């Protein structure tokens with residue numbers, strides 16, 4: 400009895416130790432175009448099991464180096480991304496883009512900086528401002544809490560290079576074209592087109608198989624960003640979370656945003672309150688009911704869309 404108890408204790412300690420070391424197991428990098436790979440993270444919120452890793456880091460191998468977009472939620476996630484890059488090339492990481500302020504996308508910058516101190520880090524100017532104003536530290540402690548310490552040791556490497564809308568960065572024969580919005584998923588979003596590869600990295604302006612928070616977002620602004628992404632006419636769309644695909648499969652979220660805003664607007668005009676709206680419009684959202692986070696977010700989205708609709712009618 401005693402030995403089985405001590406075995407149990409040592410097993411618990413062992414799992415705790417393995418856990419506390421924070422290594423994230425390798426996730427496969429999928430080649431989506433001639434120069435670009437995406438590591439599709441699990442579609443869930445940051446938690447103990449996924450150790451905070453749940454976004455879609457991407458990397459593009461140019462003639463002269465590697466350009467990384469959104470290397471994950473922690474130094475550990477960033478190290479996992481670096482291991483996947485190493486499987487494809489020995490070239491150094493030269494540029495790193497962050498799509499927006501949410502830390503599950505960019506706290507992995509720490510690992511990029513550790514391994515490649517000369518790499519340049521880019522983001523929307525508002526992302527840089529918000530990160531310095533306290534969001535970086537808030538995200539570090541939030542990831543630590545949600546993962547019960549699995550992301551510990553992560554430091555914020557805040558981008559120094561501010562992007563502008565329509566900017567083109569050419570490196571190693573590949574062009575990275577940026578699309579900034581004032582207010583879409585957040586007020587800090589940058590989408591990045593890998594021009595020669597016919598790929599666009601959407602950040603959280605577009606999600607797939609997952610309904611995310613809109614607490615910092617705008618429904619109308621997100622729908623507009625969606626249209627800008629669609630208008631690029633690229634072959635492959637890479638959402639912030641969930642599977643990549645062509646316009647028909649990867650941009651379904653755009654339909655969700657527009658439908659929600661339109662339906663909420665119609666019911667507000669009928670004089671319904673948010674809890675009355677939900678059962679009336681729910682049947683129109685059958686296609687999204689199975690998406691991760693739908694039950695959690697749908698009611699909140701209705702309240703937020705209502706607020707936006709009412710504010711908009713005063714504009």
Ligand SMILES: [Zn+2]
Nearest residue numbers: 499501584603
């Ligand atoms: Zn986000």
